[in-house]
Amino acid sequence: MIDELANCLNAKQCEICLSQDNYLIMACPGSGKTRTLTYRLAYIADKYKKSEKYNIAITYTNRAANEIENRLLEMGVEMDNVWTGTIHQFCMKFIIRPYAMYSERLKKGYTIIDEYISDSYCRKIAKELGIQCNFSDNPLDYPKVKEEYEKLLKERKEIDFEQILILSEELVCKNKFIAENISKIIRSIQVDEFQDTQEEQYQILAAIVKNNKSINIAFVGDVNQAIYGSLGGIAKNLKQLEQLFQVNIKEEYLSGCYRSTQRIVDYYKNFEIVDTGVFCSRDELKNEKGIIYLNNTLKKKELLDYICNIINKELKLGVPEEEICIAAPQWGLIFEISEGLKKKMPNQNFDAPEISPFKRDSLNPFYLLAKLVYTEPGTNTYIRKKIANEILEILKEEYHISMDEKIDLYYLLRSINSYKNYYEDGMNYFESCVKYVLLQVKIDLKNETELNNTFEAYIQKSKNRIKKYKIENTNVAIKTCFHERHGIVLSTIHGIKGEEYTTVIAFGLLNGYLPYWNYLYDNEKKRVRNQETKKLLYVLGSRAKKKLYLFSERGRTTKNGNDYTMTDELRTVSYEYDQEEGT
Numbered sequence: 391m392i393d394e395l396a397n398c399l400n401a402k403q404c405e406i407c408l409s410q411d412n413y414l415i416m417a418c419p420g421s422g423k424t425r426t427l428t429y430r431l432a433y434i435a436d437k438y439k440k441s442e443k444y445n446i447a448i449t450y451t452n453r454a455a456n457e458i459e460n461r462l463l464e465m466g467v468e469m470d471n472v473w474t475g476t477i478h479q480f481c482m483k484f485i486i487r488p489y490a491m492y493s494e495r496l497k498k499g500y501t502i503i504d505e506y507i508s509d510s511y512c513r514k515i516a517k518e519l520g521i522q523c524n525f526s527d528n529p530l531d532y533p534k535v536k537e538e539y540e541k542l543l544k545e546r547k548e549i550d551f552e553q554i555l556i557l558s559e560e561l562v563c564k565n566k567f568i569a570e571n572i573s574k575i576i577r578s579i580q581v582d583e584f585q586d587t588q589e590e591q592y593q594i595l596a597a598i599v600k601n602n603k604s605i606n607i608a609f610v611g612d613v614n615q616a617i618y619g620s621l622g623g624i625a626k627n628l629k630q631l632e633q634l635f636q637v638n639i640k641e642e643y644l645s646g647c648y649r650s651t652q653r654i655v656d657y658y659k660n661f662e663i664v665d666t667g668v669f670c671s672r673d674e675l676k677n678e679k680g681i682i683y684l685n686n687t688l689k690k691k692e693l694l695d696y697i698c699n700i701i702n703k704e705l706k707l708g709v710p711e712e713e714i715c716i717a718a719p720q721w722g723l724i725f726e727i728s729e730g731l732k733k734k735m736p737n738q739n740f741d742a743p744e745i746s747p748f749k750r751d752s753l754n755p756f757y758l759l760a761k762l763v764y765t766e767p768g769t770n771t772y773i774r775k776k777i778a779n780e781i782l783e784i785l786k787e788e789y790h791i792s793m794d795e796k797i798d799l800y801y802l803l804r805s806i807n808s809y810k811n812y813y814e815d816g817m818n819y820f821e822s823c824v825k826y827v828l829l830q831v832k833i834d835l836k837n838e839t840e841l842n843n844t845f846e847a848y849i850q851k852s853k854n855r856i857k858k859y860k861i862e863n864t865n866v867a868i869k870t871c872f873h874e875r876h877g878i879v880l881s882t883i884h885g886i887k888g889e890e891y892t893t894v895i896a897f898g899l900l901n902g903y904l905p906y907w908n909y910l911y912d913n914e915k916k917r918v919r920n921q922e923t924k925k926l927l928y929v930l931g932s933r934a935k936k937k938l939y940l941f942s943e944r945g946r947t948t949k950n951g952n953d954y955t956m957t958d959e960l961r962t963v964s965y966e967y968d969q970e971e972g973t
Contacts (some may be wrong), residue, residue, distance in 0.1 A: 394465075395429055402644060406608075407433045412639045413608040414584075414628050418666055419658070419932035420649030420673075423610050424454075424888065427580050428461045430608060434578050435462075435472050443577035447474040448595075450583040450618070452752050454888060455479075456773070458582075463772060471577075477591045478551055479752060481558035485594070487787040489561050489568050496557060499547050501788060501840050504751050506851040508550045512539050551753075555590040562597040573602035583888075584609035585616035585625035592626065596634045603637050613664045615932075617884060617925045646672040649890050650935050651680045657938070658931030660963045661924040673935075680936035684967045686956040690945030694730045697895055700939060701735065701878065704893050711739055713892035715879040717930060719905065723898040724880050725859045731880075739877025746871035747817065747852040747861055755784045755841075756824065756848040759806075763823050764872040767807045778802045785833070789841045797831045805830035816868040817853060883930050894934040897941040899927075900954040923959045 395404050403422055406413060407430040417423035427447065435445045449455040455474040462472060473483075482502075490496035503511075512529035515538045516522075521529070529535045543549065549557065562569040579595060581587065599605050613625045626634070628641045643666070647655050652671040670676070688696060697716065704714055716731075718724050728742055751757045758781050762774060778799035785791045805827045813819035824845065828835060835842040856863050879891065883904075886894075898904070905922045931938060942956035 395433060399426065399429060402642070403429070406430060406642060409640075410606065412606060412635075412637055413610075414631060414639050414641045415608060415610045415644060416641070416666060417610060417612055417644035418647060419612065419615070419928075420647035420890070421644035422648060423612070423644055424457070424582070426644065427582055427608070427610050428458050428465075431458070431472065431578070431580055432462055432465055432467045434606065435467055435469075438577060439468055439471065441471060441577065443471060443575055444473050445471055445577055446480065446579045447472075448477055448480055448579065448581050449474065450476065450586050452476060452750060454582060457888075459773065460770075463770075469772060476752070477587075477594075478554050481554050481594065482753060483783075484572050485558040485561050485568070486554065487783070489565070490787075492565050492568065493557055493561055495544070495549070499790060501548050501844065502554070502753050503543075503548045503550050504749075504754060504847075504851075505551070506749075507548075507847050508539075511542060515539055515542070555588065555594070559590045559593050559597075562594055566601070569597045570601045573598045573605060576602070576605055578606040579608075581607070581609045582611070583615070584611040585613050586611070586618040586621075586623035587626075588622040589624060592624070592634060596636075599635050599637065607635065607637070607639070609639075612666075614662050614666065614925060614928050615887060617887065617922070617929055619922065646670060647932075648673050650675075650932065651678050652676045653678075653680055653682065654931065654934050654936070654938060657682055657965060658928050660965065661928040661931065661959065663921055663924055663928075675936060678936060680934075680938075681968050682938050682940075682965070684940045684942075684960065684965075686942040686944070686960075688941060688943050690943045693897060693941060693943050694727060694734065696941075697727070697897070698731065698734050700893075700895055701738070704937075705738075709892050711878050712741070712876065713935075715881065715886060715889070715891040715894050715933065717881055717883050717886055717894060717896045717933075718898040719883055719903045719926065720898065721882055723903070724882060727897075728880050729860060731878075740880055741877040742880035745859060745861060745880070747856050747863070747868060748871070749851065749855065752780075753784075754844070754848060755781050756845055758784075759824055759827065760820065761872055762803070762806050763809075763820060764869045767803070774803060775799055785841070789838065791833060791838060791841070794832055802827070802831060814864060816863045816865050817849065817856070819865050820852075820868075821849060883926050886933050887929050890933055890935060892935045893937040893939070894930065895939040895941075896930055897943060898946075899940055899942045899957045899960060900946060901957055902948065902954050903946075904957045920959065923957060927957075927959060 395407050399407065403426045406415065406426055415423065415426070431445055431447055447455065447458050449458065455476065458474050462469065486496065490500065512535055513523060516529045516532065516535050519534055519538070521532055521535060523529050530539065543553070562572070576598065579599070581595070599607060609631065611625070616623055616625050628639060632639050647670070650671055650673065655671050701714060716727070724742065725745065728740065728745055732740060748757055748760045758777050761777055765774070782793065782799060782802060786793060809823045809826050811822060813822065825835065835845060855861060879886070883896070904926060905919065940960065942960065944953070946954040948954065
């Protein structure tokens with residue numbers, strides 16, 4: 391493993407992987423932070439491979455967790471003592487499921503609701519209270535709605551994503567033995583994208599580490615990419631982390647971009663919030679000019695054809711489909727253009743993971759079932775077994791369903807693989823398949839009220855997405871949503887954080903869309919908006935290796951008929967842009 395580290399990492403990355411120190415690692419885009427975190431995790435897991443203590447990687451998204459898992463599997467790392475996932479998944483596995491009986495709120499049973507059910511509850515409560523909420527409003531911003539909502543969840547023995555963190559913090563902070571027990575089974579914790587970590591998350595991890603200071607911890611991230619501040623993300627500094635965790639932590643910087651041209655680096659550095667020092671391109675293509683193109687005169691009706699022309703030029707130059715990304719600030723804009731792209735370019739593949747009937751939710755057993763139903767049995771056996779095991783754990787621990795001893799993950803997988811009653815209608819097929827599989831594992835939805843409610847809500851949410859976003863409702867189309875990434879990527883700026891592409895095409899870069907709130911008449915809020923916008927532009931620019939196309943198209947109007955205008959932060963950057971897309 392040491393030889394492999396030396397061959398794959400630079401000196402600083404290798405030093406971090408081999409060290410027993412705790413770390414706060416600040417990393418600029420393209421400096422190899424995910425690679426370093428993964429190899430550090432691999433090295434510790436391999437060094438103590440006979441130990442049953444877990445080596446944990448906590449990521450902000452499921453996609454990032456899957457990326458780390460796949461890299462570890464490709465490296466041949468034995469995964470028995472490795473666990474990766476989001477903080478919510480961590481809390482469910484290590485805190486809530488094993489220790490729910492010590493919580494007044496949880497001990498009599500609970501079910502987890504997703505944002506779809508949560509939002510429907512809140513809007514119904516707001517309506518009953520006579521409060522008018524627009525689609526873009528958050529009903530929980532109204533104190534009375536929030537109060538009634540929390541009462542309703544208690545009555546129904548339900549918890550939402552936010553309460554997973556709150557209740558987990560209560561369990562580990564108020565019951566010292568719980569934190570002690572968990573600390574005994576963990577060897578190391580790596581926190582990816584630490585700048586997006588919420589206060590409750592810090593407190594949960596600190597309660598565990600303080601009970602076993604031999605746990606090795608590492609926080610990795612970039613404060614300039616802290617784009618989830620509106621959701622409570624906090625980038626704690628070294629002093630704050632040391633005080634909270636009560637351990638010594640070493641601060642290190644990963645500099646040098648191994649991804650982009652120097653011209654791209656110089657451009658997105660204009661949007662830095664925190665000066666991380668001079669960093670330069672170390673990639674082989676660093677001296678290539680590439681393209682940085684900004685257009686704020688193109689009309690909205692011309693945008694689709696213009697983007698198609700860029701894509702065709704890139705493909706003719708030999709750029710692979712997977713190396714082209716189309717991004718926008720909001721999913722609504724992506725849904726709007728995706729249908730047009732598919733009609734204009736029927737022979738091209740497009741990868742839009744969110745344009746699927748099934749919204750990602752790895753705490754929902756029916757989303758997990760969908761992943762197994764729509765992926766081939768022989769692909770990524772480790773991941774399929776992990777998902778099957780998670781489904782069984784959810785059914786037993788959260789829905790309190792007793793299982794026959796013979797029903798294990800292999801039995802569940804065989805049941806899924808044996809369903810052959812194909813329907814042309816994708817949702818009909820999925821509903822029938824789920825009912826068939828549940829009956830195979832001796833579960834009748836008629837007798838499981840809570841599970842049936844979750845199932846019906848998930849089906850309804852999926853049908854609503856099909857109708858709202860005009861998603862193709864066939865098995866073939868739905869199956870492609872679960873395939874390995876293949877085709878030109880369509881995503882939000884948030885969705886492509888951590889990724890890289892030869893060519894990035896971004897549109898909808900308008901005040902009011904980037905970000906979506908408008909704080910023009912409040913100086914403090916205007917300052918916050920300015921910072922949030924710069925972070926998004928920093929993330930966007932740093933995804934491109936060679937070519938960056940930016941569009942602030944004209945013709946979009948507000949409900950009041952006012953024109954959306956070019957994002958101020960783009961306008962104020964002094965830069966010599968290429969005049970034509972082919973420059």
